[in-house]
Amino acid sequence: MNAPPPQGRSPAPGAMASSPGTGAPLLSTRSLSLSFGGVVAADAIDFELQAGERLAVVGQNGAGKTTFINICTGYLKPDGGQVFFDGEEITGRSPREITRRGIGRSFQLPQVFGEHTVRECLLIAASARSRREGFLRPLERSVDADDVDATLSLLQLAPRAHDLAAALPEGQRKLLDVAMAMVLQPKLLIMDEPTSGVSTDEKHGLMEVLMRALDERRVTSIFVEHDIEIVRAHATRLAAWIAGRIAADGPPAEVLADPEVIRNVIGE
Ligand SMILES: Nc1ncnc2c1ncn2[C@@H]1O[C@H](COP(=O)(O)OP(=O)(O)OP(=O)(O)O)[C@@H](O)[C@H]1O
Ligand SMILES: [Mg+2]
Numbered sequence: 001m002n003a004p005p006p007q008g009r010s011p012a013p014g015a016m017a018s019s020p021g022t023g024a025p026l027l028s029t030r031s032l033s034l035s036f037g038g039v040v041a042a043d044a045i046d047f048e049l050q051a052g053e054r055l056a057v058v059g060q061n062g063a064g065k066t067t068f069i070n071i072c073t074g075y076l077k078p079d080g081g082q083v084f085f086d087g088e089e090i091t092g093r094s095p096r097e098i099t100r101r102g103i104g105r106s107f108q109l110p111q112v113f114g115e116h117t118v119r120e121c122l123l124i125a126a127s128a129r130s131r132r133e134g135f136l137r138p139l140e141r142s143v144d145a146d147d148v149d150a151t152l153s154l155l156q157l158a159p160r161a162h163d164l165a166a167a168l169p170e171g172q173r174k175l176l177d178v179a180m181a182m183v184l185q186p187k188l189l190i191m192d193e194p195t196s197g198v199s200t201d202e203k204h205g206l207m208e209v210l211m212r213a214l215d216e217r218r219v220t221s222i223f224v225e226h227d228i229e230i231v232r233a234h235a236t237r238l239a240a241w242i243a244g245r246i247a248a249d250g251p252p253a254e255v256l257a258d259p260e261v262i263r264n265v266i267g268e
Helices: 065-072 095-101 118-127 145-154 170-182 200-216 228-234 252-256 259-266
Strands: 027-036 039-049 054-059 080-085 103-106 188-191 220-224 237-242 245-250
Touching (some): 027 065, 039 080, 054 065, 054 259, 065 080, 095 103, 200 220, 245 252
Parallel strands (some): 188 220
16 A cells, blocks of 8 residues: 655644644545546546645536545545545545545535434434444444434534434535534545535524534534635635646635636636
């Protein structure tokens, strides 16, 4: 297995400290590539993320944001290149294996179990962690139910604990999707459009709940976001995707002032 790439950028101002004693990136990719027919969805992407960063990802529809997430989390295999997480190469590993190593994710369309209650969804998600010892035992006794209840409170879902997931409004369904990733105790959480489908009025409140929860559990994060006001308010760093490549990456104010980003991503 190849050694992880050397140390890259330092954490953004205001971010949490890196993992003690390392300084190496938490997540990195080297020359990551994937094409679908003639469409280049990932174009030799070199990327590094330090522990403690809150990276926002912007880009037009079809720019390759979800493709990048899907490769990093094992849902797609790249044509070429490598992914490293927490000091080890994870290229081509299964989603389950990558989750176990500490990358959680939420989905553009929340993946919740609609016919179960909110609390049951978390118990089922948590059981993926304790599968071995709890295989034939009732869920309630095979998982850390205290952590499930703490996570429900952390994401302000406790009042909805016994409602069916299918009955939740979109904002709370997004929170539930994140909560299901959080009970697996990730080091890094990648959220694909956590505010899509949520009204403009509710977006900031939703992001505040999410970001507070991630801070409290010291989870590094990447979130895809189309709303520039949300990016300005919540990101320590911004990366702009254009046609399968990272066209600009750095402090949000600088990236948002980049002419190519203004032309291709934000619009005149
Ligand atoms: N499984 C697939 N099969 C074929 N083409 C795909 C597949 N997944 C993505 N693509 C194509 O790859 C390109 C990048 O898609 P991707 O979903 O990564 O974009 P995105 O930046 O997440 O867009 P959006 O903002 O609409 O979610 C698009 O042209 C898309 O049609
Ligand atoms: Mg997408």
